[in-house]
Amino acid sequence: MIDHNEKSRIRLRKKPQQERSIQRLEAIMAASIRLLTEKGISGLTMSEIAVQAGIPIGSLYQFFPEKAAIIRALHDNFSKSISDTTTTVFRGVKTREEACDRAVVALAKFHEMFTREPVYLSMWSATLADPDLKQLVASNHDVLITAFLADLGDLVPAEDQERMRASLKLQILSSGEVIRFIAGLPEEQAQLHLGQWQKFVKATLFAV
Structure with a gap:
């Protein structure tokens, strides 16, 4: 079984409430889909996702603790x-x-x-x-x-x-x-x- 700490690494850290946060999350998901489609899992890195989504890397980590959570x-x-x-x-x-x-x-x-x-x-x-x-x-x-x-x-x-x-x-x-x-x-x-x-x-x- 997966314990709570292990599950947390694949969870969304926060659910966006404000319009800006919702748009950032949508940009993250769209960028992740684009990278996975074009480059596969090896091309899906947190830094590349942030670049493709047009957001600071820190903003990405506010939503997702790591790549597995995005998957x-x-x-x-x-x-x-x-x-x-x-x-x-x-x-x-x-x-x-x-x-x-x-x-x-x-x-x-x-x-x-x-x-x-x-x-x-x-x-x-x-x-x-x-x-x-x-x-x-x-x-x-x-x-x-x-x-x-x-x-x-x-x-x-x-x-x-x-x-x-x-x-x-x-x-x-x-x-x-x-x-x-x-x-x-x-x-x-x-x-x-x-x-x-x-x-x-x-x-x-x-x-x-």
């Missing part, structure tokens, strides 16, 4: 997009067949997100390289699985709930790797691989 803020936005998409896609599902069909739709939407926003690839690599961020990702997976089971739990017998939770965890981890892999392929090849993975997920979503 966390980007990841929070990314996780919200994933959660919102998942909730929308699976809303109103009544049968397993419907759920499997919606899973295929969700995978296509996640592929679109990674293709449309290349920064997600660099951000994901950064989370895997930091123990605290990696733990945060795992916790977010658990939240997503709990929400999924809350909506679709009636489709899974009580005795299968824990196995379903384990299966969903593996599906999320595997799908993440597939989506990141195909994001770097030419579109025709990406669609081929995506289609094959969609078939696999559809066939195994409720295989417990």
